[in-house]
Amino acid sequence: MTLQSPQHNFWSKVVEKAQLGSDSAEKVPFFSLAPMEAVTDTIFRRVVAQAGGPDVYFTEFTNASSMVHPKAKFSVQGRLAVAEGEQQPVAQIWGSRPETIAGAAKILPTMGFQAVDINMGCPDNTVIKNSAGSDLIRHPELAVSVIAAARQSGLAVSVKTRLGFSQAEEFREWLPIIFKQDIALLTIHLRSRKEMSKVPAHLEYIDEILAMRDSIAPKTLIQLNGDIKTRAEGLALAQAHPGVDGIMIGRGIFENPYAFEKTPTPHTLEESIALLNLQLDLFDDVNENVTSKHFEALKRYFKIYLRGFAHASALRQMLMETHATNEVRDILKRELDRVYAAVASDQHMYRDNTAASADMTATTLEKNSQSV
Numbered sequence: 001m002t003l004q005s006p007q008h009n010f011w012s013k014v015v016e017k018a019q020l021g022s023d024s025a026e027k028v029p030f031f032s033l034a035p036m037e038a039v040t041d042t043i044f045r046r047v048v049a050q051a052g053g054p055d056v057y058f059t060e061f062t063n064a065s066s067m068v069h070p071k072a073k074f075s076v077q078g079r080l081a082v083a084e085g086e087q088q089p090v091a092q093i094w095g096s097r098p099e100t101i102a103g104a105a106k107i108l109p110t111m112g113f114q115a116v117d118i119n120m121g122c123p124d125n126t127v128i129k130n131s132a133g134s135d136l137i138r139h140p141e142l143a144v145s146v147i148a149a150a151r152q153s154g155l156a157v158s159v160k161t162r163l164g165f166s167q168a169e170e171f172r173e174w175l176p177i178i179f180k181q182d183i184a185l186l187t188i189h190l191r192s193r194k195e196m197s198k199v200p201a202h203l204e205y206i207d208e209i210l211a212m213r214d215s216i217a218p219k220t221l222i223q224l225n226g227d228i229k230t231r232a233e234g235l236a237l238a239q240a241h242p243g244v245d246g247i248m249i250g251r252g253i254f255e256n257p258y259a260f261e262k263t264p265t266p267h268t269l270e271e272s273i274a275l276l277n278l279q280l281d282l283f284d285d286v287n288e289n290v291t292s293k294h295f296e297a298l299k300r301y302f303k304i305y306l307r308g309f310a311h312a313s314a315l316r317q318m319l320m321e322t323h324a325t326n327e328v329r330d331i332l333k334r335e336l337d338r339v340y341a342a343v344a345s346d347q348h349m350y351r352d353n354t355a356a357s358a359d360m361t362a363t364t365l366e367k368n369s370q371s372v
């Protein structure tokens with residue numbers, strides 16, 4: 001298989017484009033926004049794009065069984081919704097039954113997707129009980145069949161996984177099996193399932209993984225994930241390990257919506273409020289025209305935009321009491337003059353980028369265990 005085959009074509013274009021967009025003669029990795037359940041829907045992806053987005057977006061993970069089930073298929077539509085004019089994301093699906101994966105993957109091209117990513121890293125017990133997500137690390141023969149099934153779609157097939165199930169060092173057995181499948185891209189969250197996100201990412205294994213790729217599957221691209229917060233951090237990591245092709249950022253976006261920006265710039269509160277207003281407008285549009293959305297779920301985003309300035313927490317408190325987007329808009333209109341005056345002496349900049357991530361993760365993971 002060459003880099004020009006359909007399986008690899010999508011990703012080789014991503015690599016080329018990332019390089020073209022750079023002034024540097026050095027290899028520049030491509031950047032992705034990580035798939036995040038109940039976060040990276042069409043609404044938030046478009047807000048991130050407005051803030052200076054990555055090269056690639058992933059959808060939230062979608063249950064392959066629901067996609068092919070006559071009664072459930074409408075319930076998952078929202079997860080795969082892509083707005084007109086929006087950059088087409090990579091569809092991430094999860095499951096463990098090859099026939100279901102094949103059925104789901106074949107639907108994706110009809111929806112305009114060019115690439116499918118298979119989740120082999122989710123630590124959630126409900127997913128594991130279905131022998132999917134990180135459980136596939138313990139059942140590599142099934143993982144191989146799942147990849148082969150996804151290939152039937154003709155789309156570029158990638159995998160996102162962790163280093164191991166119980167121990168990070170399992171990568172020495174696990175990753176060669178995946179590399180032998182000649183997938184287009186392997187994204188590695190540099191932790192084991194057991195480690196969840198509680199220990200620092202295992203950067204110490206990057207070179208060993210790259211050497212493994214070079215000897216088994218030199219055409220498979222490698223994307224690193226775990227604790228990388230900004231484009232600058234990703235560039236530094238890729239420079240230290242030149243074989244790295246891509247960098248995926250997840251929770252960094254909760255701390256800084258401008259995490260992918262090529263030239264990091266201090267952003268004003270007005271810009272941040274404009275992003276929140278965009279999110280409110282897109283929420284209303286999707287809610288009315290695409291799929292019904294729960295207003296309560298919108299509240300967890302407030303901290304991304306409203307933080308690091310005087311009165312931020314008081315303003316958030318007020319917004320937490322709201323029940324509709326218009327109530328949020330009314331409060332913003334009413335309070336903002338006062339807030340802008342208070343932050344003038346701070347040049348309207350972000351100051352504190354530490355608090356939002358933990359909140360977003362906790363809320364969403366709680367929801368994860370109920371919904372998948």
Ligand SMILES: Cc1cc2nc3c(=O)[nH]c(=O)nc-3n(C[C@H](O)[C@H](O)[C@H](O)COP(=O)(O)O)c2cc1C
Pocket residue numbers: 034035036037038039059060061092119121122160189225226227228229248249250251252360361364365
């Ligand atoms: C709220 C939340 C939801 C997530 N949902 C998914 C998902 O749907 N699919 C997936 O592969 N990983 C999911 N992840 C894992 C992230 O994609 C990523 O691997 C992880 O957060 C580590 O990267 P980071 O340190 O940059 O956040 C989720 C993570 C979070 C915090």
